[in-house]
Amino acid sequence: MTGKTQLGAFLQARRAQVRPEDVGMPTYGERRRVPGLRREELALLAGVSASYYTRLEQGQxxxxxxxxxxxIAGALRLDESERRHLxxxxxxDRRRPRSRRPAPERVTEAAGQLLDALTGVPAIVLGRRSDVLAWNRMGHALFAGHLDFTAPARPAERPNMARLVFLDCHTRELYADWASKARAVVGNLRLVAGEYPDDAGLHALVGELSAKSAEFAGMWADHRVKACAVAPYEMRHPLVGSLTVLQQTLSSGPGPAVVVxxxxxxxxxxxxLTLLGQAVDHDTVPASPSNRPV
Incomplete structure (x- = not known):
């Protein structure tokens, strides 16, 4: 999953998703062999030569x-997240990164304090690959109450939200519109892959999910990107039934993000949620350094 290969694949995939009529490009009723815009049509819209754009898309x-x-982003009608990804x-592509495994992610002091303050609100701390680095009692109960609460404290056993969404039956049933949640997860991983092209752990995760889930493989091949900032989801919780929540990602820059x-x-x-909180209060293990990741 190199930057060079991904740049060309991204351009080709997004070009195929733009119809000529979307950008006022006349087709004169002709039969077209390719979906979306042709290379020369996109080059014309972007104001570059067709040969240059072809070399760019082919990684040359x-x-x-x-x-x-x-x-090119304007011609492809990319939004802000997609432009950043491009x-x-x-x-x-230019720096030719080498695959390597970054240092283990940890819960920052700021994220830990925020998690402690949000006692009545479901909250989890996620690393860039969507590993659960920590969660409060409500976050654990809402998103993954079937898992061991202390699992995030052990790096080798940390739950991964992308893996849960695609491979865990409980999580699939949790979201009424599972496909929407799945697309958001893939779109966010695409953004991370562009920002951290040398992350071997991310490469491994994508490879695993592609091999085990045809749905993930199809969504990943689509090359759509999406920043998971704020999104409403209808959830079907096994303890408290249906509820609609607004999932918000709180991030102040590099490092883990807090999702509430x-x-x-x-x-x-x-x-x-109040009912879920009451259930949590009746079955609570006090937080301590032994079950809080550091």
Whole structure:
């Protein structure tokens, strides 16, 4: 999964997803052998030569400037996250990264304090590969109550939310619109892959999910990217029934992010969370250094 290969694959996939009529490109009723735009059509829209764009898509050019990339992004109608991903792939292409395993991720002091403060709100701390580095009691009960609460404290046993979404039956049943959640997970992993092209752990995760889940493999091949910042999800919890939560990712830069699930005041969903909190209170193991990842 090199930056060079991924840049060309991303451009080709996104070009195929733009229909000529979407950008005012006349087709004169002709039969087209390719989905979406042809290379020369995209080059025309971006204001670059067809031969240059072809070399870029085929990985034969490493010199695309920020201005050219922005022009191509505009022609492809990319949003802010997709534009950032395009630039990340281009930078990875130029520096020719070597696959390596980064240092283990840890819960930062700030994330730990926030987790402690959110006692009544489901919250989990996720690493960039969606490993669960920590969770509070409510977060554990809402997202993965069937798993060992202390598992995040042991790096070799840490749950991974992407793996759970695609390979865990409980998590699949948890989301009423599972496909929407799955696409968000894949889109976020795509963004991370562009930002950290030399992350061997991420390569391994993608390889594992591609081999074990045809659904993941299909979504990954689509090359869509999505920043998981704020999204509503209807959940079907085995203890408290249906509830709609707003999942928000709180991040202040590099490092782990805190994901929280909130509900509207005086709503059935808020009542369901209150009921879940009462269930948690009746079955609580006090937090301590022994079950808090550091």
């Amino acid at each position: 050019s490493l010199s695309a400037s920020a201005e050219v990339l922005e022009a 630039h990340d792939l281009a930078r990875a 699930a909130t509900t509207e005041p005086d709503s059935p969903a808020r009542a369901a």
